[in-house]
Amino acid sequence: MKISIHRRAIADYPGKQSLLKLATGVILGFCLSSCTNPEANRAGDSSGNQPQVVSTSTIIADLTESIASEEIQVSSILTPGVDPHIYEPVPADSIALENADLILYNGYNLEPELIKLMNAAGVNAKKLAVGEVVLPLQMEKQAAMTPDPHVWGNVMNAIAMVNAIRDSLSELSPENAATIQENAADYTATLEELHRWIQAQIATIPPNNRRLVTTHDAFQYYAQGYGLEITGTLIGISTEEQPSAQTVTRLVEEIKRTQVPAIFAETTINAQLIRTVAEEAQVKLAPQELYSDSIGVPGSEADSYIKMMVSNTRAVVEALGGTYTPFVVAEN
Structure with missing residues (x-):
């Protein structure tokens, strides 16, 4: 199975982890060390029968990886360090979107060119604007008000995003819904701790x-x-x-x-x-x-x-x- 974005370390979130997850992490470490070319990390390998979930941003891909079942392949179009605001799609991105069963994107025009590509290409996948589950702050841009897309800056908003991803993954792969729900509950508990910790840090x-x-x-x-x-x-x-x-x-x-x-x-x-x-x-x-x-x-x-x-x-x-x-x- 091609893995297009790193899996998190076991210590990154609570809950019992299987030996299979540990083995996947080890394998992925070798993969990442040899895949420094962004094209090598490109999403869209549709080999096998696993449901294909394509994320447009690294943040959404990471949230998804944190709760997805091992039976779901999660990949990201953007690689770490790439700016979604100004990213220009390449032909491989069209292939990734066309092969997807589910596309998770931020919305609120965070990734404008990828949204245009997604809407213009022959894409039959289900789509979820993950960031748009959050009521946005309105910012002035060129004398008009526009939604601020950076919703994940408040961890409570990230929890709302995780809940939306959880529901979409469960619908996509109902046979793995129990695992997805358990992973989401564990991860959400960690996010709640993180939210309280940030509040306490800023208060100093x-x-x-x-x-x-x-x-x-x-x-x-x-x-x-x-x-x-x-x-x-x-x-x-x-x-x-x-x-x-x-x-x-x-x-x-x-x-x-x-x-x-x-x-x-x-x-x-x-x-x-x-x-x-x-x-x-x-x-x-x-x-x-x-x-x-x-x-x-x-x-x-x-x-x-x-x-x-x-x-x-x-x-x-x-x-x-x-x-x-x-x-x-x-x-x-």
Whole structure:
């Protein structure tokens, strides 16, 4: 069976794991070490009789992998570190979508070109806009209000996404529904712990320092869910936008006015502009970049949704003057 996205480490979520899952993880480790070419990770191998689930983003693929039965093949079109806002599909993506039994995409126009491809191609698969199960925040874009697609920034929203994925997988593979339901329950319990842990971590930051300045507007849900204020961003909710000189100047002035202790770059966006802002505002650029639209590459500190949220929280807490305590999953 071709595996197109890494399976999580056994320690990443609670619940009893079978020897089969352990063996799959070992095999996958060898696969990932030799598959650094993005084309090698391309979704869409329809060999065998397993239901084929294709995800458009690494975050959705990771949530799905966390709860899916071993009898369901989960793959991702995007690979870790790729920006869904500006991704340009390749011919292999059409094949992946056409071979799918179920397509899981974020929606709210996070991945605009993939959504266009999905709607234009001869795709007979069932489709679920996973992010659209969450009531969105509305952001201004070009003098109009548009839904903010970065819903996973609040872990409670990720739980709603997991519930929707659980139901779709159970419908796709009813013979494996019991396993899917059990996996989802275990994973949700871990997400609930994660949500409480983030709240406690952010609470250690001095109140006047609870401000975020980032490259693009991807952290509104995170800020709203955990008591932070978005002081400013270089660009809006889509990374296809380009900041004007006026925008940069306004942001520098706002940073100086609010005296934030640090600002943040992001892993999927060139850091040069935000580095320039930091220099002009004479403020520290946080040493750890934030993960916004993608999980980290396999083997990194953020190669799952949970680890991504932990990494981001640690970066924010340490840069803004809080006290970081490692996230530990309670034993059942």
